[in-house]
Amino acid sequence: MNHMLALDHIQIVESLKNYKEAIKLASTPLLKSGYINDSYIEAMIKAIDTFGPYIVLQDEFAMPHALPEDGVNKTGTSLLVVKEGVDLLGHTIKVFLVLAPKTKDALSTMLTSLADFLMYKQNIINLYNAKSVESIQNLLEESW
């Protein structure tokens, strides 16, 4: 089975200081395996400085992303659950889903399948209440 979200790209932690730390940690698996460069992480954080918290798509859910030209070598995704939540400009976020698309088309494909999943708040609650990275992967792939 070709998983959209590899098991070693999923992390669960109790707490973190701030959203910048969360985005950096969430992106670490992609950085380590060469999907993205440091510049992509900086671009995702800068986008929030510039555009505000619009990556908060649903209660407690944020989708950090930037553009392919900001430093993506290979299309990938990673996910971080912060059990206690972390503040992102006034929103408490417990799930960070990092999207790193190699092309804009790759991004469209990811989002098309993700959109329905995100419309139901219970799906987000199930993600951050999950006990293991395996169950997070299962939850996402049932609809992804």
Added chain:
Amino acid sequence: MKILAVCGFGVGSSMILKMTLQKVFKEKNIEADIENTDISTHLDYVADAIFTSYQFVDDLKKLTDVPIYPIRRYSDKEEVKKQVEKLLESQQ
């Protein structure tokens, strides 16, 4: 009806907003042509309404007279539905 979903990059979040809008319009059985785009490139803002986030409202108002409906959470169908209903009321 023509609708624009506008975000920072025009590819990520606005795509999600577009799909939430499509779902809401479909449930209401209203035909809508919905496109997503970014705030920074030159735009021909010919539309009946623009949906975007609160932080883009002021910038967009300088560029167009098209009515703007801000959304806090792009995937929140109930929130998007309320704004769509405001748009529909304004057109009656």
